[in-house]
Amino acid sequence: MRNVLETVSCLPQTYGKTVSMHINDKDFDIVARNLIITLAAFVAPDDAQAVDCMLHIWYSAMITRTHEDFLWARLRPLISDVVLKIERKAPDAVLGKTWIFSAGTCRAELTKSQWDLLLSYFEVPAALTTERAQQIRTAVTLAPERQDHRDRHLCAQKPAHRACLWKFREDGILLPFSSSREHFIVPNPYSAPYHRRGDLVTDSCFRTFYQSDDWPMKDSADPLAGWSFPEILQVYSGPASNDLYGKLYIHVRERLTTFRQRLSVRRCEFSFLSVNAKELLTRMDNIRFARIEVSNITDVGYLGMPQTAAYLGRLLDHPRGNPYSTLISLFLNAVDEAERSLGDMEMQMRDMVRAMPFFNRGGKPKSRYDPRIVLSTAAKDLMRDGDHYFNM
Incomplete structure (x- = not known):
């Protein structure tokens, strides 16, 4: 979804032609989230409401009653109308629907089963309280058996950034650090990048954030990973200059605002698919x-x-x-795969030695568990000649 936003937002003002985008993902829960976010951009009555709703559907584990009311009043009828018209179709029948708005169109081509599933995303399980939802999430994000992983990650952060990272692990709500969370009491049923559990998936559990007793993402899942970190650090966040997630919140809000405004001056056509x-x-x-x-x-x-x-x-x-x-393309693993194929431990050790001077203060480390050793081991990839491996 980020790439859709950036593409539409970065087109020059002088570009007057229609922008046509087809957005596909094999995982239907991702398609559902992206479709809901895009429809919200079209149907919200003003920029502030559209942006606030889109941002928290996308990134927050909890949403407000205002968000829930908007989604039920403005978006759910668009989906329920389709489901009602196709109720007699075969489950695997592919059916398309195009919504026409003044700023453009939004189309989805889904199977009958997927349309039914999309409508179910608007339902938060009746027995799921705010407290239970947080317990489900923190059982993963603060799991005792993952403490070593968390400590290694936090060790590499500035002290102020550690506080921000920890707060997001605790509540999962993308807001500036000091903002009140008191109105975020509705478990977000609309968006989750990963949810499937091998062959155990059934329609009843193939949903989003809070549709089962299992938090669907890794504990390391972090909205910061989806954006340019140098750009985030440059965002002005007032006197709270180290409010990392506050900066991210401001950055994403600005990008969503620009996207929404571009829709009002340039015709955009979006089409959503969920196929291999x-x-x-x-x-x-x-x-x-x-x-x-x-x-x-x-x-x-x-x-x-x-x-x-x-x-x-x-x-x-x-x-x-x-x-x-x-x-x-993003070659996410190509360099690592090329390095492993060589098995060049000598080069890897050389990269680690090159990283050591950046951390080697206070005397020589006395243990391989010294934080400086941990940091230099993690930093060796930054010293690696990626081009050498990629060119292979």
């Missing part, structure tokens, strides 16, 4: 793109580069008509 990337070529046989962003499916653990190019490269504009058409 291999199927996109058959689903979009007559559509060609100037840009296709494929995230990290080029990693060996997913499709890999050859298959990604074969299945999605053919959806790009032909170079004769558009020499700038581009397949954009």
Whole structure:
């Protein structure tokens, strides 16, 4: 969703053509969240309400009654109307719906089962209290068996940033540090990047944040990871200059505001799908793109580069008509995989030794558990010649 926001927001004001985007993910819960966020941008009566609702659906474990009322009054009817019309269709039938707004259109092509599931996302389990929801979450984010992992992570942070990181692990609400949380009492049922549990998934548990007794994300999941950290640090947050999540809150709010404002001056068309990337070529046989962003499916653990190019490269504009058409990928693991394939422990040790001077104050470490050893081990990747491995 971040890439959708950034693309629309960064187009020059002089660009007057329609922007058409097709957003796909194999995991339906991600598609559902992104669709709900986009619909909120279209239907909210003003920028402030739209941005506040979009931000907390996206990143907060709890939302307010105001958010819940808006979603039930303005968004749920859009989905329930579709579900009512297709109630006699087969569960695997693919059905499309296009919502037309003054600023553009929003379309979803989902199976009948997925439409039913999308409607169920608006329901918070009746027995789930605010307290129980927080217990479910902190059982993961503050799990005793993960203390060593947390300590190693916090060890590398500035003291003030540790306080911010810890507060977010405790309450999971994206707000400036000193902002009141008292109105955030509704467990967020709308957005979760990861939820499936192998082959144990059933329709009743295939939902979002709080739809089962299991927090769906890793304890290390962090909204900071989705944005440019140097940009976040440069955000002005008033006298609270070390309020890390306050800076993130301001940054995301500004990006959402710009996105919403761009919708009012430029026609945008969004289409949502939830299929395997291999199927996109058959689903979009007559559509060609100037840009296709494929995230990290080029990693060996997913499709890999050859298959990604074969299945999605053919959806790009032909170079004769558009020499700038581009397949954009994130090679998340390529450097690590190349390094492991060499098994070059000597080079890894050399990188660690290069990192040591940055932490080696107060005398020589007396133990391999010394925090300076921990930090230099973590920092060795920053000393690594990534280009050397990537070029392989």
